[in-house]
Amino acid sequence: MDEYWQQHSERLEYSDGTIMSADANSNPRVSNTGLPQVLLSFLTVYPLRDMPSHNMMSLDNQVYTLSDDADSDSDSDCATRMSLDSFSEATATSRTSVDLSMRSQSPAPSVFSMTNSLRAQAYKEEHGRNLNNYSDVYHLPADEEELERLDRQYEMFCKVAGKYSPPLPEVLADDGFEAKAVLDLGCGSGCWITDVARDFPHCSAVAVDLVPMQSIHMPPNCRSEIDDINLGLEHFYGDFNVVHAQLISAGIRDYHSMIDQISHVLRPGGLIDITEFPFYICGPDKKPIIFPAGAFEPPWVALWTSYAMSAIKGRGGDADAALHIHRWISTNPAFEDVVLRDLWLPISPFLEGNDPETIFWNEIAVTMRDDMKAFLKSGRPLLLGNGLSEEFVSAMEHKACQELDEAKIPLYGHVINVYARKKQ
Ligand SMILES: C[S@@+](CC[C@H](N)C(=O)[O-])C[C@H]1O[C@@H](n2cnc3c(N)ncnc32)[C@H](O)[C@@H]1O
Secondary structure, eight states: OGGGSEEESSOOOOOOHHHHHOOGGGSOOOOGGGSOHHHHHHHTTGGGSSSOOSSSOEEETOEEEEOOSOTTTSHHHHHHHHHHHHSOTGGGSGGGGGOGGGSOOOOSOOEEEEOHHHHHHHEEEETTEEEESSOSSOOSBOSHHHHHHHHHHHHHHHHHHOSSOTTHHHHHSOOSSSOOEEEEESOTTOHHHHHHHHHOTTSEEEEEESSOOOOTTOOTTEEEEEOOGGGOOGGGTTOEEEEEEESOGGGOSOHHHHHHHHHHHEEEEEEEEEEEOOSOEEOTTSOEEOOOTTOOOSSHHHHHHHHHHHHHHHTTOOTTHHHHHHHHHHTOTTEEEEEEEEEEEESSOOOOOOSHHHHHHHHHHHHHHHHHHHHHHHTHHHHHTTTOOHHHHHHHHHHHHHHHHHTOSOOEEEEEEEEEEEOO
């Protein structure tokens, strides 16, 4: 499926001044002391393991029960409360993870029970959706509805772009020298990392997210860790052959710095593989459609995405990262063999014709349309939390859904993938 990517060897120049003007480096980094108390409590759950992980709840080969039973009386909850007492705030923060002696070495499976009280601490409800209670930056839901959307979106990406970037199988091949390891930053439902763990059973796979991976079918070589990437990746330095991040820019304060840290996380010859969406919709000419603040005009999906982009920026997220990742990776002296691929996905089935290619793309477009409609719903807490009125957001969402269903305007979502190797 590589033919669908538009591949570039030169840096892409983006003409739109609005998009290019943001400076990711101006974003202040999160400080440990800024973490909400509820988060610190949640992070200390991991001492239920026989050996604590460094900074987060780590679920190796987890047996993970989501229970609705009474909170306070269960054994597991007792153990949790005991463990909360036994750890100070300082040991619960991500920074402590730099201390390698604190990292989990245990191959034993974790067994814990997700009770109502734990769930209440991990998630918060806003406008009828459950969001992570960890990060003030990332403000899209982390509930079942959103995870299902991500699963469907992943399947569609696989059809169009393939499951893995081309060098990955070679990088992860068992060479008999070192145990290969893969890190997925912002794993969401965990569909990608679970596939990697299954397809490369000799590798260890680690998934990081603000919420635990909610799969009871996690392969034995896969581990889920709860952490905020914004707090740093120093504890992973030198540990991985592949680092993958897909569609996480809305929760990342300083993407450029994250890429620099990934260069240290990777082992020599390792693979960085980043995919992002630049939070604009493109017109028939594949150029971004950006609206000024206060606009209320079609194309409505593009308008909605413009407001989503400013809401993400308002919370400190690096909504423009997609436009810079190629430059950031290309200019980082640690990387070589940098490849940039662009993909424009039709967001409604407007293509005409009955040839196999048109049929294929219209099928993708139907999935994209449904994905966009689900995304409009997912984005409500983000937009409403950014000062837009319920009336305004609902009207925009309604018109955008109508526009998607009518499929008259040729509109595209732009997806940017960059992969590169760390120099030997
Ligand atoms: C849009 S989802 C994409 C999930 C997955 N990568 C995929 O492509 O399906 C973004 C994910 O990144 C996670 N995320 C965002 N910011 C994060 C951060 N600062 N630290 C850890 N995870 C983060 C979110 O919790 C969410 O699960």
